[in-house]
Amino acid sequence: MAAVTLEADRLTKRFGTRAAVDGLSFAAGAGNIIGLLGPNGAGKTTAIRMLTTMLAPTSGSFTVGGVPHTDPDGIRHRIGVLPESAGYPPRQSAAEYLRFFGRLYGLAPVDAGRLAGPLLAEVGLASRAGSPIGTFSRGMRQRLGIARALINDPAVVFLDEPTLGLDPAGQRQVLSILRDIAARRDATVVLSTHLLSEVEQLCDRVLILDHGRIVTDGSVAEVLSRTAADPHRARLTVPDGFGERARQAAASVEGVQAEFSGRRSALVLSLNGVAEDRLLDLALAAVLDAGVPVLSFQREQTRLADAFLALTSALPDAVVPGGEP
Amino acid sequence: MMSTAATADRTARPALSRHGWLVIAGRDCRELWAGGRGPVLLVGYSVLLSCVSYLAATNQVLNFLEQREAVNLTLQVALAVGVLVALVCAADAISGERERGTLEALLLTPVSRRGVVAGKLVAALSLWLACWAVSLPYLWVLGRGVAVVAESVLLSLGIGTATALGLVEVGLLISALSDSNRASLALSVFVLIALSAPTQLPTGLANTAVGGALIRLNPVGSALHYVSAVLVRGRGASRDLSYLAAPVLTAVLAGAVLLVAAPRIVTLGAGGRR
Amino acid sequence: MRRRCAAALPLLAIALLGAALLVVGLPGSAPFATAAPDPTGLTAASTQPRLSTSVGQHLDYRVSIVNDGHSATGQLLAHLNIASVTGGTYVDPEDWSAERSRFLPALAPGAAVALTWDVQAVSPGTFALYVVVLPAGMAATPDQRLVVSTPTRVEVAARRTLNAGGALPVAVAVPVLLGLVALAGRGRNRARLRR
Numbered sequence: 001m002a003a004v005t006l007e008a009d010r011l012t013k014r015f016g017t018r019a020a021v022d023g024l025s026f027a028a029g030a031g032n033i034i035g036l037l038g039p040n041g042a043g044k045t046t047a048i049r050m051l052t053t054m055l056a057p058t059s060g061s062f063t064v065g066g067v068p069h070t071d072p073d074g075i076r077h078r079i080g081v082l083p084e085s086a087g088y089p090p091r092q093s094a095a096e097y098l099r100f101f102g103r104l105y106g107l108a109p110v111d112a113g114r115l116a117g118p119l120l121a122e123v124g125l126a127s128r129a130g131s132p133i134g135t136f137s138r139g140m141r142q143r144l145g146i147a148r149a150l151i152n153d154p155a156v157v158f159l160d161e162p163t164l165g166l167d168p169a170g171q172r173q174v175l176s177i178l179r180d181i182a183a184r185r186d187a188t189v190v191l192s193t194h195l196l197s198e199v200e201q202l203c204d205r206v207l208i209l210d211h212g213r214i215v216t217d218g219s220v221a222e223v224l225s226r227t228a229a230d231p232h233r234a235r236l237t238v239p240d241g242f243g244e245r246a247r248q249a250a251a252s253v254e255g256v257q258a259e260f261s262g263r264r265s266a267l268v269l270s271l272n273g274v275a276e277d278r279l280l281d282l283a284l285a286a287v288l289d290a291g292v293p294v295l296s297f298q299r300e301q302t303r304l305a306d307a308f309l310a311l312t313s314a315l316p317d318a319v320v321p322g323g324e325p
Numbered sequence: 326m327m328s329t330a331a332t333a334d335r336t337a338r339p340a341l342s343r344h345g346w347l348v349i350a351g352r353d354c355r356e357l358w359a360g361g362r363g364p365v366l367l368v369g370y371s372v373l374l375s376c377v378s379y380l381a382a383t384n385q386v387l388n389f390l391e392q393r394e395a396v397n398l399t400l401q402v403a404l405a406v407g408v409l410v411a412l413v414c415a416a417d418a419i420s421g422e423r424e425r426g427t428l429e430a431l432l433l434t435p436v437s438r439r440g441v442v443a444g445k446l447v448a449a450l451s452l453w454l455a456c457w458a459v460s461l462p463y464l465w466v467l468g469r470g471v472a473v474v475a476e477s478v479l480l481s482l483g484i485g486t487a488t489a490l491g492l493v494e495v496g497l498l499i500s501a502l503s504d505s506n507r508a509s510l511a512l513s514v515f516v517l518i519a520l521s522a523p524t525q526l527p528t529g530l531a532n533t534a535v536g537g538a539l540i541r542l543n544p545v546g547s548a549l550h551y552v553s554a555v556l557v558r559g560r561g562a563s564r565d566l567s568y569l570a571a572p573v574l575t576a577v578l579a580g581a582v583l584l585v586a587a588p589r590i591v592t593l594g595a596g597g598r599r
Numbered sequence: 600m601r602r603r604c605a606a607a608l609p610l611l612a613i614a615l616l617g618a619a620l621l622v623v624g625l626p627g628s629a630p631f632a633t634a635a636p637d638p639t640g641l642t643a644a645s646t647q648p649r650l651s652t653s654v655g656q657h658l659d660y661r662v663s664i665v666n667d668g669h670s671a672t673g674q675l676l677a678h679l680n681i682a683s684v685t686g687g688t689y690v691d692p693e694d695w696s697a698e699r700s701r702f703l704p705a706l707a708p709g710a711a712v713a714l715t716w717d718v719q720a721v722s723p724g725t726f727a728l729y730v731v732v733l734p735a736g737m738a739a740t741p742d743q744r745l746v747v748s749t750p751t752r753v754e755v756a757a758r759r760t761l762n763a764g765g766a767l768p769v770a771v772a773v774p775v776l777l778g779l780v781a782l783a784g785r786g787r788n789r790a791r792l793r794r
């Protein structure tokens with residue numbers, strides 16, 4: 001691993017008697033992208049707030065770029081953060097906004113002004129530099145927030161649910177910006193999310209949190225194989241009367257299970273033990289080869305929450321209601 | 326790609342943004358004055374002063390004393406309302422940013438919490454100073470015949486600024502400690518109304534020992550009392566100085582509390598609840 | 600001349616003067632100007648026969664009270680008064696001076712007190728200021744006479760005072776100007792947001 005830029009040791013935060021984050025330990029190096037996954041109330045935001053000095057840990061410690069958590073000022077110089085549900089001054093222009101923050105980091109007015117242009121270009125907002133933020137879409141604001149997080153060329157960038165509320169194109173845009181940040185700036189990127197797909201595309205490393213504890217930790221492939229208890233699935237519908245033929249054809253692919261779901265014309269195809277989505281495509285091909293007209297074929301994205309509940313056999317009340325502080 | 330010369334250095338700690346408070350003060354003042362809120366408040370303020378001073382002036386049979394009373398009345402309204410406006414602005418400063426979701430980004434910068442507070446304090450005080458400037462033509466037109474213009478202008482600047490400073494500090498404390506912006510505004514307005522109430526005591530009660538102590542304890546009431554003692558009763562400026570203890574002490578004490586507590590109470594959650 | 604000094608110097612000088620008078624023993628001689636001596640020997644007089652000022656100014660009105668009699672007085676009350684000499688001007692003495700009444704301790708034979716009132720000229724015109732000395736306290740008896748000082752003539756020059764017409768332009772102009780500034784700022788903001 002590259003030089004360690006972020007290291008947490010048994011980091012714990014309690015609100016009263018409830019532990020929002022409980023014994024979080026991990027390390028990350030420059031250029032790494034770490035995904036913090038977990039359902040609502042898992043403690044993702046709390047963890048990020050501790051690591052960004054917004055909350056004092058109840059116990060445990062961490063360092064950022066070698067600076068211990070007891071020196072929050074020093075840490076703030078080395079991190080960039082996109083907070084959860086951040087607000088923006090509607091009347092300021094994007095460039096003014098970045099210039100203001102540049103000056104708060106101690107840059108002279110001229111230098112701060114010079115920094116705004118390239119940063120906005122980096123997040124694809126160069127053409128809107130002079131527009132008031134009030135006229136921005138949600139995705140544009142999110143990207144502006146990312147530009148602000150980069151203003152001090154941070155060693156570690158934290159993003160709390162950066163794609164929340166964005167459409168698929170917007171999500172893809174943000175994810176590619178994050179990939180660039182890690183690669184070109186050689187920064188460590190820590191992002192929290194609900195979505196496994198996001199992590200699959202982007203992260204070198206996944207930490208799955210539940211009730212403030214790490215339940216799984218490793219590379220994406222490792223975690224996927226561990227969460228395969230809930231296989232990837234697809235839904236298949238065929239005309240009445242073709243159900244049984246389709247089921248047999250699909251089940252003939254090794255590793256694929258096919259079951260009727262209610263009606264005898266609707267099937268659920270699932271992977272049994274192997275996390276290879278390719279098998280679902282093979283099963284579809286087998287069904288078509290058997291001469292069955294397919295009315296619809298739909299992959300079910302494995303939602304983290306589902307996989308997660310399966311993995312941790314969490315009780316319904318474990319998905320803590322009112323997860324926001 | 327991004328290692329432009331201007332980029333803050335990643336490893337060495339850049340010169341700590343010691344002027345962060347100035348940057349914040351500048352941005353907040355611009356937002357207040359260019360954003361339209363400040364000018365609109367001033368228009369309302371001037372309409373109020375116009376009404377008060379015109380009503381006072383239309384009383385044609387004013388003798389010398391009544392005219393001084395007119396100056397005094399206008400000055401009292403100018404002071405009390407100007408201070409109220411600054412207090413409300415301060416009450417919005419921290420809780421408002423918290424509610425709009427802009428506080429976290431500010432706190433994530435290396436600017437100290439005290440710097441944040443100082444910047445907001447300057448912006449709120451700018452509102453008071455603007456109110457004072459607006460009151461000048463009124464004081465001039467009412468007071469020029471009776472030789473109190475300079476006196477009333479200096480009184481309102483000195484005492485008004487001391488009172489406004491104290492109340493702005495109190496407003497910032499309330500704002501930092503309040504759960505919501507609405508709670509902060511409501512509490513601040515309540516504080517000011519409670520502080521203005523004893524100045525409305527009937528003069529009989531105001532002259533008793535209890536009334537006098539009550540007025541002296543109250544920063545706004547005693548400042549207003551001092552102003553009318555000097556302007557109307559023609560007492561020397563040094564004679565009733567004890568009335569200035571409350572405003573000055575409020576400014577000093579609230580300032581000290583802010584200075585000491587700012588790092589703990591200017592936080593993401595209200596009042597350092599984390 | 601000696602009397603001039605007494606008027607000019609503070610209390611100590613008056614006490615010395617009183618003592619000197621006592622030693623020389625000039626009973627009943629009028630110490631000041633024209634006030635007729637009271638049978639008890641008590642006199643009140645101001646050394647300021649004329650004062651002039653203008654509306655709004657403060658002036659010091661000084662009065663000296665001397666016991667030229669052979670016996671000590673009881674407790675005394677000195678009360679300031681003001682009247683318009685030309686008439687037609689409403690005068691409320693309370694407006695002119697905050698504390699009109701002064702209580703004095705008993706005066707031994709030959710003793711004197713100097714009193715000063717801070718008087719503010721409230722209206723223009725010609726006025727008379729004078730002091731009445733009367734017995735005070737529980738021991739006062741109805742047959743005692745009042746002692747009145749000589750009046751001091753006060754000329755108060757008028758000054759331009761307020762009228763509503765003068766206030767109106769300001770009352771109108773200030774909000775209008777501020778309103779225009781606020782509107783201009785708003786227009787600029789709108790234009791910026793539309794861009």
Ligand SMILES: Nc1ncnc2c1ncn2[C@@H]1O[C@H](COP(=O)(O)OP(=O)(O)OP(=O)(O)O)[C@@H](O)[C@H]1O
Pocket residue numbers: 015019020038039040041042043044045046047320322323324325594598599
């Ligand atoms: N200020 C606070 N006071 C009390 N409890 C809190 C506070 N902040 C968070 N919590 C609790 O800590 C737990 C973790 O919350 P957190 O916001 O970190 O979750 P999260 O993983 O970010 O959830 P989400 O996906 O909804 O954003 C929750 O149970 C929440 O109720």
Ligand SMILES: [Mg+2]
Pocket residue numbers: 044045046084160
């Ligand atoms: Mg969260």
